[in-house]
Amino acid sequence: SQTIHQWPATLVQPVGSPLSLECTVEGTSNPNLYWYRQAAGRGLQLLFYSVGIGQISSEVPQNLSASRPQDRQFILSSKKLLLSDSGFYLCAWSGEDTGELFFGEGSRLTVL
């Protein structure tokens, strides 16, 4: 069966520090991969999606970036965090057809 792992689960970072969130999927090949952000009490905002290795599409211009170095690995990064980057970050994958998403457990980022 397919599983998705996301880490770290929680982190507190100072403004201006770098960020790296990692997500890996097991049990499937060539998945579509996504990074979403959810601010407190808000809906899900799509940040990046990828349909294959090295293929990244950005939905929102910001100081975040994403990379997909391997088929089942998706990384969210920042060189310098802003206060506004605080939130709950979710990685997800989908197969073909109806695009049902399978989410990881999320990473809660607090920027101080």
Add this chain to the structure above:
Amino acid sequence: SQKIEQNSEALNIQEGKTATLTCNYTNYSPAYLQWYRQDPGRGPVFLLLIRENEKEKRKERLKVTFDTTLKQSLFHITASQPADSATYLCAFLGSNMLTFGGGTRLMVKP
């Protein structure tokens, strides 16, 4: 651009009653709508999908309807239980990715 809207106010109901949540969209009808459940501090979990040509879909105590005339999907939980308390998100597929509504928080009181 296409928008998807859910009631941002929490829905409070008594245990045993039917909970009904609304999802409205603008412009064109999506090929299908999806509903997810999200518990605090967790990722959303897929519940149901309904296609444009389907009026109703059921799964155990859950029922989803899709009215393309009203541009609306309704999500029902019958015989609600306190364990059903969560935030429910609707989503539709638009240009290769899912767009989510803001979610409605459901509170079922014993």
